[in-house]
Amino acid sequence: MFISERLFLVVCFIFCTSHSFADNNNIPRLPNGKPDFNGVWQVLNTANYNIEPHAASSAMSLKDGPYGSLPSDEVVSLGAVGSIPAGVGVTDKIPYQEWALRKREENKNNWLDRDPEIKCYLPGTPRATYMPFPFQIIQSEQAFFFAYEYAGATRNVFLSDPGPAPIDSWMGQSYGQWEGDTFVIEVTGNNDQTWFDRSGNFHSDALHVEERYTYKHPNLIRYEATITDEKVFTRPWKMSMNIYRRQAEDAQILQFKCVEFVEELIYGHLRRNHE
Amino acid sequence: MNRLLLLLILLYTHPAYAEYKTPETIFDQPDLQGIWSNATITPLERPYNAKESSISKHDAQAWEQQANAYISISEQPIDPDAPAPKTADPAKGYESFWVDRGTNLAIVNGAIRTSLISYPSNGKIPYRSSAQSKLQIFLSRFISGFDHPEQRSPGERCIVGYGSSGGPPMLPVLYNNHIQIIQNKDHVLIHVEMNHDARIIRLNAPHTPLPAWLGNSIGIWEDETLVVTTKHFAKGQDCRASMTHWFCMSENATVTERFTRISDSQILYEFEIDDPESFSDVWKGEIPLNAAEGPIYEYACHEGNYGMKNILSGARQQEAELKQ
Amino acid sequence: MRSIRPSYIILSITCFLLIIISFQVRAHHAFAAEFDANSPVKLSGKVIKIEWINPHAWIHIEVADESGSSQIWMIEGGTPNTLIRSGINKNSIKPGTEIIVRGFQAKDKTCKPACKANGRDITLSNGEKLFMGSSGTGAPRDGTDPRELKR
Numbered sequence: 001m002f003i004s005e006r007l008f009l010v011v012c013f014i015f016c017t018s019h020s021f022a023d024n025n026n027i028p029r030l031p032n033g034k035p036d037f038n039g040v041w042q043v044l045n046t047a048n049y050n051i052e053p054h055a056a057s058s059a060m061s062l063k064d065g066p067y068g069s070l071p072s073d074e075v076v077s078l079g080a081v082g083s084i085p086a087g088v089g090v091t092d093k094i095p096y097q098e099w100a101l102r103k104r105e106e107n108k109n110n111w112l113d114r115d116p117e118i119k120c121y122l123p124g125t126p127r128a129t130y131m132p133f134p135f136q137i138i139q140s141e142q143a144f145f146f147a148y149e150y151a152g153a154t155r156n157v158f159l160s161d162p163g164p165a166p167i168d169s170w171m172g173q174s175y176g177q178w179e180g181d182t183f184v185i186e187v188t189g190n191n192d193q194t195w196f197d198r199s200g201n202f203h204s205d206a207l208h209v210e211e212r213y214t215y216k217h218p219n220l221i222r223y224e225a226t227i228t229d230e231k232v233f234t235r236p237w238k239m240s241m242n243i244y245r246r247q248a249e250d251a252q253i254l255q256f257k258c259v260e261f262v263e264e265l266i267y268g269h270l271r272r273n274h275e
Numbered sequence: 276m277n278r279l280l281l282l283l284i285l286l287y288t289h290p291a292y293a294e295y296k297t298p299e300t301i302f303d304q305p306d307l308q309g310i311w312s313n314a315t316i317t318p319l320e321r322p323y324n325a326k327e328s329s330i331s332k333h334d335a336q337a338w339e340q341q342a343n344a345y346i347s348i349s350e351q352p353i354d355p356d357a358p359a360p361k362t363a364d365p366a367k368g369y370e371s372f373w374v375d376r377g378t379n380l381a382i383v384n385g386a387i388r389t390s391l392i393s394y395p396s397n398g399k400i401p402y403r404s405s406a407q408s409k410l411q412i413f414l415s416r417f418i419s420g421f422d423h424p425e426q427r428s429p430g431e432r433c434i435v436g437y438g439s440s441g442g443p444p445m446l447p448v449l450y451n452n453h454i455q456i457i458q459n460k461d462h463v464l465i466h467v468e469m470n471h472d473a474r475i476i477r478l479n480a481p482h483t484p485l486p487a488w489l490g491n492s493i494g495i496w497e498d499e500t501l502v503v504t505t506k507h508f509a510k511g512q513d514c515r516a517s518m519t520h521w522f523c524m525s526e527n528a529t530v531t532e533r534f535t536r537i538s539d540s541q542i543l544y545e546f547e548i549d550d551p552e553s554f555s556d557v558w559k560g561e562i563p564l565n566a567a568e569g570p571i572y573e574y575a576c577h578e579g580n581y582g583m584k585n586i587l588s589g590a591r592q593q594e595a596e597l598k599q
Numbered sequence: 600m601r602s603i604r605p606s607y608i609i610l611s612i613t614c615f616l617l618i619i620i621s622f623q624v625r626a627h628h629a630f631a632a633e634f635d636a637n638s639p640v641k642l643s644g645k646v647i648k649i650e651w652i653n654p655h656a657w658i659h660i661e662v663a664d665e666s667g668s669s670q671i672w673m674i675e676g677g678t679p680n681t682l683i684r685s686g687i688n689k690n691s692i693k694p695g696t697e698i699i700v701r702g703f704q705a706k707d708k709t710c711k712p713a714c715k716a717n718g719r720d721i722t723l724s725n726g727e728k729l730f731m732g733s734s735g736t737g738a739p740r741d742g743t744d745p746r747e748l749k750r
Contacts, residue, residue, distance in 0.1 A: 031301040038459045121578045136475060138464040141301045142308060143457040145464060147473035154466060154473050156455065156571065166688035167651040167679065169573040193578070252477065255487040259434050259577045260511070263424045270587035272422035272594070352726040353701070359641035360701050360719060370721060372730040373656075373677025375684070417629040431628050433654065450681050468680065572680045579652030582628040582675075585715060589633060589706025 027181070027215040030141060035181050035215055037137045037144075040246040040253060043223075046087030047130040048117075050199040051239055053089030060084060060111050060198055074112055090130070091239040094201060100232045107200025115198055119266060120258035122153050122170035124194025125187045125209050126225040126239065134246055136253045144176055144183070149253040157185055165189020168205055185211040196227075204231040219245035297499045297536040302460045305499040307534055307542060312567035313445060314377030314452040316342045319520035319560070321390035321398030328398060329386035343378050346371045375450045383543065383561045391446070393545075394559040400522055406553035410523045413514035421590035424583060429511055431583060433576035435488050436469030438517025443474075443490065443505045443530040444546035444560060448517045453571050454564070456534075463494055463501060468571045476503050486526065488512050501534040525552040540566040628654070630703075633675075634717050638704040642672055642716065643724070646696045651679045651689055658718065660698060671713040674700050674721065682730060697724040 028036035049060070059071035059082045075082045096104060107114050117123065123131055133149040146155040157176040165173035165188055173189040187209040195202050208228040216222045221243040228236040245251075268274065297305040316339065321328070330338070349371035381388045390398035402410070413428075420426035430437025438448040445454065445467065455466040465474040476494040482504075483491050489512070490505035506529050514523040528550035535543045542564040549557045630636075644660035656676040663669045679687075699722050705715035721729040 038462075122575055138457050138459055138462055138475070140308060140457055140459055143455075145455075145457050145466065145473075147464065147475060152470075152472060154471050156466065158570070162570070164688075166572075166683045168689065170575045170578060171573060252483065253475065254483070254485060257434055257488055259432065263432070267424045267583060267587055270584065270591060271424075272591070350728055352728065353699075353720055353722050355699055355722070355724060355726045357701075359639040360703070361639065369677045370718070370728065370730070372728065373681055375681045418631045421632060427632070431632075450678050568684070572683055574653045574678075574680065576654045579650065579654065579657075581657065581673075581715075582633055582655060585705050585707055586628065586632045588709075589635075592707045592709060 027218055030139070032141050034141075034178060035183070036139065037183065037213060037215075037221070038139050040134050040136045040251045041221065041243045042134040042246055043130045043241055043243050045090060045130060045241055046085050047090045047239070047241060048127065048132055048197055049084050050087060051090050051130075051197045051201060052093060052199070054084070054087050054199075056086040057084045058082075072112075090241045091237060095234045095237055097232060097234055100202075104200045104202065107195070107202055109200075111198065111200065114200070116194055117198065118262070120151050120262045121193065122151055123148070124170055124190060125155065125172050125174070126211065126227075127194060127196055128153050128155070128171070129211075129223060129225075129243070130241060133256060134250075134253050147253060149256050151259075152255070152257055168192075170194060172207075172209070179212075181215065183213040185209075185213075187211065202232070203227070203229045206231045216242075219247070295536070295538055300458050302458065304458060304496060305501070305536060306458070307456045307463070307501060307536055308458055310453055310455050310567050310569035310571060311542060311564035312377075312452045313447045313454075313544065313562050313564050314375065315379060315381040315391075315447055315562065316377055317381040317388050317391055319391045319446060319522075320400060321392065325389040325398075327389065328393070328396065329388055330380075332387065335380050335387040339379055346378075369449075373450065375452070377447065377452070381561075381563055383563060388561070391560040391562050392558055393561045395556060400558055401554045401556045403553055403555055406523050406525075409553075410514065410521065413523060414516065414521060417516075421586055424587065427583065427586065428514070428516060429488070430470075430515075431586070433470060433580050433583070435472065435512065436467060436574075437515070438520065439515040439522075440469045440517075441467040441472040441474065441489050442546075443492070443503070443532055444548065445532075445544070445562075446515075446517070446520060447562070451574060453567055453569070455569070455571050463503075466571060469574050470576050471574050476501075482506050486510070490530065499535060503532040503534070505530045505532070523553065524548060524550045527552055534564075630717070633705060634703045635706045635708075636703055638708070640700070640702055640704050640716050642674075642700045644669075644672065644698065644700075646692055646694055646698060647671065648694060649689070649692060651683075653678055653680065656682075658692075658698070658700075658721070659713065660700070670710070672700075673713045673715045674702070674718040675715065676718050676721070687730060692729070698722065698729060699724060699726075 030036045058069065059075045061072040061075045062069040063072045071082060112118065128135065128148050128150065131148065131150040135146055135148040138145045138147065142159065144157040144159065148154070153171060155171045155174055157174040159176060161175055162173060168189050168191040170191060170193065172187040174185050174187050176183055176185040190205060190207040192203065192205040206229050210226040212224040214222045222240065223243050224238060224240040226236055226238045227233070300306045300308065381391060392398045392400065395401055416426055424432060428437060429435045435441050439446040440448050451468040453468045457464040461478045463476040463478065465476065467474065472489060474489055474492055476492045478494050480493050482493055484507055485491065486507050486509040488509045490508040492503050492505040494501055494503045508526045508528060510526045513525060515521065528548055531547045533545040537543050544562045544564050545559065547557050547559045548554065642660065642662050644662035647659040647661055650657040656679045658674040658676060660672050660674060661669050662672055700716065700718050702717040702719040723729060
């Protein structure tokens with residue numbers, strides 16, 4: 001190899017390593033040296049509609065029409081507001097067992113009755129991460145906490161092993177550990193009531209989620225979640241996406257206590273003199 | 276003289292005499308972090324036969340013994356052949372094993388308190404007549420008001436925790452009196468178990484003037500005390516009730532809370548309600564927050580709210596029966 | 600500080616407690632709103648499942664009548680968080696456990712999908728409370744009974 005080629009390789013090496021070194025050291029850190037994930041965050045994808053790749057479509061709730069699907073009567077008045085944007089997806093085809101794939105389709109066809117989001121039920125993990133609402137991480141040397149704007153959902157992450165979850169819950173039990181600069185959270189003790197998105201993708205109470213939060217840039221987290229549920233899927237599978245930092249006057253979560261917004265839906269038929 | 280000097284030094288540095296120095300977080304702020312409980316049997320307002328703001332240890336023991344007697348009564352076995360409860364009996368709602376309201380009266384600055392309210396000096400909420408009327412209407416709904424879900428209290432609707440559990444002011448109720456405090460550089464989080472509410476207090480920031488069920492809170496540090504000011508309450512949180520306290524205020528109230536760590540295992544929690552629309556004076560309270568064994572468990576209320584359905588369907592069922 | 604005579608304290612506490620009991624006897628939902636104080640029930644049945652949920656846990660039991668047919672009852676409890684904090688978990692009470700419930704039936708007596716009642720007293724078939732307390736009652740606490748609350 002000629003000297004000029006060697007010099008070129010050395011310069012490349014120095015440039016490339018110094019660039020990634022700079023990025024690694026530019027991420028915010030707590031005084032104890034751990035990556036500082038404090039802040040308000042939000043995704044910019046359409047995963048909450050459908051975590052698999054999807055084309056745009058007219059509505060979540062459809063009926064047969066003369067030339068293909070049409071919005072169902074319950075949602076047709078929403079027009080384009082009720083339409084679904086396209087998305088490249090955050091995962092590939094989900095490896096359902098045969099019976100589970102049929103159930104997913106059934107869920108999709110009964111979306112209005114079955115999607116827990118419609119009733120303002122807690123979203124579960126990982127769906128809380130990619131709801132179209134921001135969330136805030138409050139982190140100290142002894143605690144790591146998620147506060148989600150959607151439904152005021154919350155999630156405290158244990159930093160030492162809490163043992164098995166005593167009961168199943170909507171947001172599960174989270175236990176977090178550091179792998180270098182990546183925060184890895186095991187979520188267990190999930191009930192079977194939540195969905196992964198609006199498209200009927202579901203799980204059982206055997207759900208186990210492993211989340212990984214890694215800074216790619218001071219204002220960008222790369223999020224990965226590995227899903228394991230031997231009752232529903234043929235193998236573990238993964239989703240991944242970017243989470244962006246909200247800034248300036250947008251760096252706060254507001255209140256979305258949707259329980260009062262769904263009282264007419266859930267209890268309206270029980271009002272006095274209900275027609 | 277040297278011995279006297281030595282004695283004075285020993286006395287000054289003895290834990291009993293030395294002022295408590297709050298540890299600091301990694302952000303160099305007083306550390307209030309941890310899990311705390313405000314459970315106590317001291318009521319919000321002074322009972323009518325308690326003339327003083329505090330009582331002796333002897334009287335306190337008698338009070339606590341009487342108040343806790345229900346636990347041992349409740350735990351006694353019942354004859355398997357005993358019949359259904361009589362309709363004439365006062366209807367007791369819960370077994371004691373569901374309950375965790377605390378077993379002791381609150382001790383603040385060494386005084387055993389007969390009310391959590393410390394001002395006015397009579398230990399009572401200084402209502403204006405309009406607020407009193409509002410309260411009467413609200414309380415009447417516990418035995419009426421089954422026509423619409425909005426007639427039920429925010430706690431029954433699972434919008435917020437009942438009885439001002441999440442506040443502010445944060446008051447003790449029959450169970451789940453736990454809060455978790457986490458601090459970063461510019462926020463203090465208070466995670467209230469009921470109703471899984473995250474009170475995010477932004478430090479040194481202006482209020483966000485949007486109505487919210489727990490109001491909008493900002494905080495500043497005054498030496499070692501966190502001072503939290505909350506405004507912009509949603510109208511629905513006007514009235515709050517538990518088994519032992521009930522009050523109404525307006526959405527224009529300003530609530531000021533002060534958190535001061537006074538030992539490794541205790542925070543002194545002080546609050547002040549300023550609402551000239553509802554009260555003829557400010558009223559203040561003091562509650563010790565005691566270090567508690569965690570964790571805080573999920574309180575997913577709305578998702579399991581059979582009770583709301585039962586209340587409404589039961590009323591419709593009874594109306595239908597009357598018509599027949 | 601003037602000492603208050605113990606009898607005044609006892610009197611005021613007793614009055615206070617009576618007010619609590621008669622006025623709002625349950626914390627989260629008002630009793631009178633949901634249950635019928637004129638419809639007392641005593642139910643003996645096997646636990647089918649327990650919904651460890653808030654604001655109230657619900658114990659589903661199968662109650663057989665004299666003719667041999669069975670009816671499902673949902674029994675309302677309190678918040679499970681108190682029990683969980685004391686060491687109880689979802690496996691503490693096995694399906695099939697025989698229990699006796701004394702309480703009051705819901706105002707809605709249509710029994711769809713199940714009849715409902717509040718669980719004022721919940722005991723095992725021998726009369727012992729389903730979960731035992733631990734506030735210095737002298738009850739044996741040697742750690743062998745999974746129902747013991749660890750306070």
